[in-house]
Amino acid sequence: MTTPTAPEAARAAGQATVTAHPGFVVAPVQRRVFGSFVEHLGRCVYEGIYEPGHPTADERGFRGDVLELVKELGVSVVRYPGGNFVSGFRWEDSVGAPERRPTRLDSAWKSTETNQFGLHEFMAWLGEVGAEPVMAVNLGTRGLQEALDLVEYCNHPGGSELSERRIRNGATAPFDIRLWCLGNEMDGPWQLGHLSSADYGKLAARTGQALKRFDQTLSLVACGSSGRGMPTFGAWEAEVLGRSLEVVDYISAHAYYDPHAVDRQSFLCSSVDMDQYIHAVVATADHVAAAKKSSRQTMVSFDEWNVWRQSDFGGEDHLEWSDRPPHLIEEEYTVDDAVVVASLIMTLLNHSDRVGLACQAQLVNVIAPIQTQAGGPAWRQSIFAPFALMSRYSRGTVLDLRVSGPSLTTTTYGDAAALIASATHDAKSGAVVLSLVNRSESEAIDTRLDLTAFGPLEVVEHLAMGGGDPTLTNTADHPDRVTARRVRDTDPDGLTGLVSGSPSLSVDAASWHLIRLTAHD
Numbered sequence: 001m002t003t004p005t006a007p008e009a010a011r012a013a014g015q016a017t018v019t020a021h022p023g024f025v026v027a028p029v030q031r032r033v034f035g036s037f038v039e040h041l042g043r044c045v046y047e048g049i050y051e052p053g054h055p056t057a058d059e060r061g062f063r064g065d066v067l068e069l070v071k072e073l074g075v076s077v078v079r080y081p082g083g084n085f086v087s088g089f090r091w092e093d094s095v096g097a098p099e100r101r102p103t104r105l106d107s108a109w110k111s112t113e114t115n116q117f118g119l120h121e122f123m124a125w126l127g128e129v130g131a132e133p134v135m136a137v138n139l140g141t142r143g144l145q146e147a148l149d150l151v152e153y154c155n156h157p158g159g160s161e162l163s164e165r166r167i168r169n170g171a172t173a174p175f176d177i178r179l180w181c182l183g184n185e186m187d188g189p190w191q192l193g194h195l196s197s198a199d200y201g202k203l204a205a206r207t208g209q210a211l212k213r214f215d216q217t218l219s220l221v222a223c224g225s226s227g228r229g230m231p232t233f234g235a236w237e238a239e240v241l242g243r244s245l246e247v248v249d250y251i252s253a254h255a256y257y258d259p260h261a262v263d264r265q266s267f268l269c270s271s272v273d274m275d276q277y278i279h280a281v282v283a284t285a286d287h288v289a290a291a292k293k294s295s296r297q298t299m300v301s302f303d304e305w306n307v308w309r310q311s312d313f314g315g316e317d318h319l320e321w322s323d324r325p326p327h328l329i330e331e332e333y334t335v336d337d338a339v340v341v342a343s344l345i346m347t348l349l350n351h352s353d354r355v356g357l358a359c360q361a362q363l364v365n366v367i368a369p370i371q372t373q374a375g376g377p378a379w380r381q382s383i384f385a386p387f388a389l390m391s392r393y394s395r396g397t398v399l400d401l402r403v404s405g406p407s408l409t410t411t412t413y414g415d416a417a418a419l420i421a422s423a424t425h426d427a428k429s430g431a432v433v434l435s436l437v438n439r440s441e442s443e444a445i446d447t448r449l450d451l452t453a454f455g456p457l458e459v460v461e462h463l464a465m466g467g468g469d470p471t472l473t474n475t476a477d478h479p480d481r482v483t484a485r486r487v488r489d490t491d492p493d494g495l496t497g498l499v500s501g502s503p504s505l506s507v508d509a510a511s512w513h514l515i516r517l518t519a520h521d
């Protein structure tokens with residue numbers, strides 16, 4: 001038998017150390033990673049953000065209760081109008097007098113689209129939220145010309161047929177939309193107008209070139225794979241970027257993590273997959289650039305991510321046509337789901353040098369942090385708190401941490417670190433915000449935070465989720481059962497007061513901790 005060395009002994013005992021230094025930085029916090037997604041799918045729009053006649057709705061039909069929750073959630077950008085929906089969408093249907101807008105069949109979700117909520121309504125609603133649009137164009141059933149028309153309609157000040165139509169429709173000032181997605185999941189066989197990588201690469205390059213001819217300061221997102229498990233993953237990104245590298249700014253990534261498809265320990269380690277996914281896409285993009293002798297650094301747009309029990313959904317082919325907003329993929333999120341969502345946001349932050357945009361999918365009712373009843377209440381799901389708190393407090397720079405600690409074994413991802421961490425530092429205010437997730441389903445971890453380099457710090461707040469019953473959810477009857485708790489109220493070991501050097505805390509199994517500190521003068 002060999003005697004364990006000191007770090008091995010520490011690992012065996014479930015101890016970890018997280019070292020932070022203000023001089024070691026990944027990148028500035030990319031505010032656009034706190035994005036969300038509104039698709040014309042199920043009850044995200046209708047009975048979600050828009051419900052004329054609801055007791056809290058304004059004269060435009062925007063639900064006031066939902067609007068307040070969206071503001072509290074702190075979304076920085078909102079992707080719209082799909083998703084699979086966009087690949088059959090005619091944007092012209094959604095503008096002009098509402099009573100003259102056509103009702104269409106949406107083949108993506110087998111739903112009836114009345115177009116009562118359209119482009120102008122979205123932009124007005126987004127103005128109330130205070131977020132930025134990420135507009136997707138239809139490259140499924142349509143192409144370059146319609147994309148160019150939409151950009152002209154939205155962004156040209158006036159004096160052309162389309163810009164004057166926008167003005168007649170009530171928007172004198174251009175919408176000035178900066179971020180554009182060139183289609184959605186074009187690698188997916190389920191996508192209307194699904195293309196091969198070569199065909200999509202050509203289309204993305206031609207459309208991108210035309211949009212940049214219109215305005216070279218636009219930021220364009222090419223479709224990457226719709227998942228890391230797609231058979232064409234990697235080759236798709238290489239082919240698409242091989243053809244469009246010089247005109248696109250981002251390549252997209254999509255990932256949904258399904259607790260019903262894997263065991264609990266693997267699910268808690270979902271962020272291993274997201275981390276490897278980002279590394280793989282960045283490596284592919286950089287390989288394409290190297291082969292082309294280009295210095296271009298394509299950023300990743302993780303514009304669909306979340307927890308979704310997709311294996312329970314059964315797929316689009318099983319849907320029945322519906323003439324009312326259908327209850328589609330409405331998840332009831334658990335404490336475990338919230339811990340995983342926290343770990344996914346931390347992973348996005350830790351890649352701030354290459355992930356410049358991300359959208360949690362979706363915002364309301366459909367795999368969403370906000371849930372509503374038609375004519376009734378709106379409430380926060382368990383996954384609301386990690387998003388809202390990290391969006392509110394992640395400012396300044398993302399720190400490049402050093403984390404050592406125990407590892408665990410998963411059936412899906414092999415060996416993984418049990419404890420992960422992320423941190424931001426706002427040099428202006430002196431705020432340091434640390435996030436820790438213990439991905440172990442069974443073992444608490446004694447964690448030492450080496451913060452020596454910051455000098456004395458004051459604990460502003462120590463919050464946590466998890467560590468108790470992982471299955472609890474919020475419902476209309478129990479809307480506040482699951483939220484972040486102040487650790488000091490439930491556990492005498494919560495961090496409080498003045499800390500200097502290396503304070504310690506215990507991080508429960510399957511839990512997320514958020515520790516807010518500020519410089520002590």
Ligand code: AHR
Binds near residue numbers: 085184
């Ligand atoms: O977010 C739900 C759906 O998932 C989107 O419409 C599609 O892009 C993805 O497959």
